[in-house]
Amino acid sequence: MQDGTKLPSIRALKQQLNISKTTIETAYHLLLEEGYAASKERSGLVVINPSHLLASNPAEMSASFTSEGCCTETRETDKKPLIDFSLLTVDGDSFPIRIWKSVAGEALSQNSPFIHQYGDPRGEYALRVSLAQYLQHSRGVVCTPEQVIVGNGISYSIQLLSKLLEGETSVGIEKAGIAQVREAFVQNGLHPIPISMQTRKQLEQECSVYNLRTLYVTPSHRPTGEPLPYGIRQEMLQWAADTRGYILEDDYDGELRLSGKPIPSLQGLDKKGVVIYMGTFSKVFTPAFRMNYMVLPPKLLNKMHTMDKMLSPPSRIDQWAMQLFISRGHWYRHLRRMRKVYRLKHHALVQLIKEVMPDSVQVEASGSGLHLELSISANCSAEELVELARNEGVLVYGSQDSSKSTCGGKAKVYAGFGGVTENEMKVGIHLLRKAWMPVLLK
Numbered sequence: 391m392q393d394g395t396k397l398p399s400i401r402a403l404k405q406q407l408n409i410s411k412t413t414i415e416t417a418y419h420l421l422l423e424e425g426y427a428a429s430k431e432r433s434g435l436v437v438i439n440p441s442h443l444l445a446s447n448p449a450e451m452s453a454s455f456t457s458e459g460c461c462t463e464t465r466e467t468d469k470k471p472l473i474d475f476s477l478l479t480v481d482g483d484s485f486p487i488r489i490w491k492s493v494a495g496e497a498l499s500q501n502s503p504f505i506h507q508y509g510d511p512r513g514e515y516a517l518r519v520s521l522a523q524y525l526q527h528s529r530g531v532v533c534t535p536e537q538v539i540v541g542n543g544i545s546y547s548i549q550l551l552s553k554l555l556e557g558e559t560s561v562g563i564e565k566a567g568i569a570q571v572r573e574a575f576v577q578n579g580l581h582p583i584p585i586s587m588q589t590r591k592q593l594e595q596e597c598s599v600y601n602l603r604t605l606y607v608t609p610s611h612r613p614t615g616e617p618l619p620y621g622i623r624q625e626m627l628q629w630a631a632d633t634r635g636y637i638l639e640d641d642y643d644g645e646l647r648l649s650g651k652p653i654p655s656l657q658g659l660d661k662k663g664v665v666i667y668m669g670t671f672s673k674v675f676t677p678a679f680r681m682n683y684m685v686l687p688p689k690l691l692n693k694m695h696t697m698d699k700m701l702s703p704p705s706r707i708d709q710w711a712m713q714l715f716i717s718r719g720h721w722y723r724h725l726r727r728m729r730k731v732y733r734l735k736h737h738a739l740v741q742l743i744k745e746v747m748p749d750s751v752q753v754e755a756s757g758s759g760l761h762l763e764l765s766i767s768a769n770c771s772a773e774e775l776v777e778l779a780r781n782e783g784v785l786v787y788g789s790q791d792s793s794k795s796t797c798g799g800k801a802k803v804y805a806g807f808g809g810v811t812e813n814e815m816k817v818g819i820h821l822l823r824k825a826w827m828p829v830l831l832k
Contacts, residue, residue, distance in 0.1 A: 397427060397435040401483075411483065415813045472783035473818035477761045478570065478677070479809025481731055485676055489720050490711065497710035509709070511701035512694075513540025513683070517713040521683055524716055528725075529644055530654030531667055537691055539684045540703050544640070545574040547668050547684045552578035553697060554690050555604060555636065562597060562605045564612070571606065571640070582606070587618070590625035603635035609656050611642035611759050617653040627656070630664035636687075641669045643759040645725055646732060663687035671712070673760065673808070674728050680704060681712065732760060735807045735815075742819045750830040760808035765800045767831040772801040775826060782825035784818050 398406065400414045407414075418435060421427035428438045498505070512518070518535040525531035541547050548571065552558075561575055565584040575582045585596040587607070597603075605626065609618040630637050639656045647653065657667040670682035681704045686694060703709070715721050739762060740753050750767040764786075768775060772788040779786050787804045810818065 395437040397437065399434060411811060415811065473810065473814050473821065474785040475761075475787070475805035475807065475818060476785065476809055477787055477804060477806040479806065480673055480676065480760070481728070481735070481808055484728060484731055486720065486724055490715065493714040493718065493720065494707070494711040497714050498707060500714075501706070501710050504706070509703065509706040511698050511703060513538065513703045514706060514709040514713060517709045517716075518683075520713050520716040524721065525655075525667075525669070525685070528722075529641060529669075530658030531685060532658055532660075533667075533685045537685050537688070539686060539694070539701070540709065541682050541684060542680050542702060542704055543672075543682050544571060544668065544670065545577070546702070547682060548574045548580070549578050550684070550697070550700070551638065551666065552580055553700065554686075554693055555580075558604050560600055560602055560604070561638070562600070562602045564607060575606075580604075587622060587626070589622070590629060593625065593629055597629070597633070597635075603633055604638065605630070605635070606638040606640065607656065608640045608642045610644040610647070610653060611640070618656070623656050623659060627660055627662065627664060631662040635664065636690075637665045639665050639667050641667065643673055644669065645674055646729060646759055657685060660687075663689055666690065674725055679708065679712075681708060732808065735810075735812070736762075738812050739805070739807045739815050739819075742815055746819045746823050748823075748827075748830055748832075750832065751826070761804050761806040764803045764805060766803060766826070767800055768826065768829045769831060770801070770829045772803050775801055775803055775829070778825045778829065779822055782821045784821045784825065786822070 397403075397418070400411055400418070403409075403414050404411050418427065421435075427435050515535060517540060518538040521538050521540075522531075522533050522535045525533065539547075539550070541550070558580065560581045560583050562585045563572070563582045564587050572582045583600050583602065585600070585602070585605075586592040587605075597605075607618065607626070609623065612618065626637055629635070637656065637660075641655055644653075644655065655667060657665040664687065666687065667685040668682065669684075671679050672682070743751060743753055743762075743764070752765045754763040754765055766772075766775060770778075776786055776788050787806075789802055789804070807815065
């Protein structure tokens with residue numbers, strides 16, 4: 391090939407040759423390292439004459455692959471991130487494009503007489519029926535379609551709740567929680583206050599101090615990945631009933647139980663109507679979809695009747711398509727497939743950490759979600775470990791509760807695996823070892 395010829399992207403080559411993404415990434419990395427290819431800004435990977443290297447010192451140049459399959463170069467002196475162990479990203483190659491195009495086209499054909507009309511502000515009723523059936527079957531949520539409100543994401547739901555829970559100025563959240571919702575609470579006039587949720591006595595004491603009547607919990611997405619124990623769930627429900635309060639259950643990653651069966655929702659245990667259940671399609675499907683759902687208890691549902699003008703549901707077309715996707719069984723098959731994909735990624739990352747990292751870096755028990763909690767014995771804080779990793783070109787994350795970034799003398803750092811490839815995992819973990827070895831305790 392001539393000098394300057396653009397090489398196909400990883401995704402395009404994978405489709406052309408029907409071979410694995412890892413094989414192509416490995417081959418492209420070899421071409422880069424041996425000087426037969428280079429990455430050009432806005433051009434991707436191009437062929438070069440080995441005698442005309444783009445970098446005067448090849449050791450200064452390293453490469454990473456974007457979600458589009460192009461290669462981007464990063465000089466060590468620039469300290470730009472190479473590998474992002476984000477807690478929010480998902481597997482980029484698992485979206486069911488062919489099936490989605492089919493149901494989207496069919497949805498348009500079936501609903502063509504209504505394409506020019508506004509829909510139900512609470513969400514298309516047929517979709518709410520499918521969601522109520524799915525939630526009952528898969529998550530143990532007890533509700534009617536009328537209780538389901540379809541929205542544009544967690545921030546939208548929190549905005550609605552801030553109006554429904556008028557008079558409330560604060561919301562309790564679990565200490566050391568990692569859910570990215572604090573800013574959404576603050577923007578809607580609710581001050582998040584970290585509290586302990588280990589026993590009812592602790593819960594009552596701290597809620598009394600801060601005059602709290604609303605709690606935000608993620609029973610299936612706690613830092614270690616382990617679910618909230620049954621006993622604590624029951625105590626929370628009793629506390630909410632006794633204080634006439636509410637529990638906001640964000641079932642973040644609830645479907646992604648990677649070992650054993652998914653744990654039923656907290657809402658399914660609620661006999662007093664105190665749980666507001668929230669779920670989303672972002673992790674299992676795609677965050678680009680911008681669709682979530684909320685199940686309101688009867689008391690708040692009655693209040694919602696006065697707020698219809700405030701409601702802003704997602705596109706009717708997307709709702710029609712999702713209803714078909716669920717009712718035809720595609721959603722359940724996709725869910726099983728994604729559990730398998732993430733189970734393999736989870737296993738690969740755990741094994742890499744055990745093989746590459748010293749004993750001072752331990753993986754805490756994790757049975758669900760798309761992240762690992764790392765417990766690290768080091769002579770520095772979690773924030774410093776995160777910064778050391780960033781300086782080496784790797785993004786990992788600490789708790790949103792800075793007071794809990796260190797527990798029992800060990801720093802807590804979190805690494806997501808949903809959006810990274812196995813090859814990126816290998817590069818990232820070796821770079822983490824390089825970044826952290828000088829500060830790790832023996």
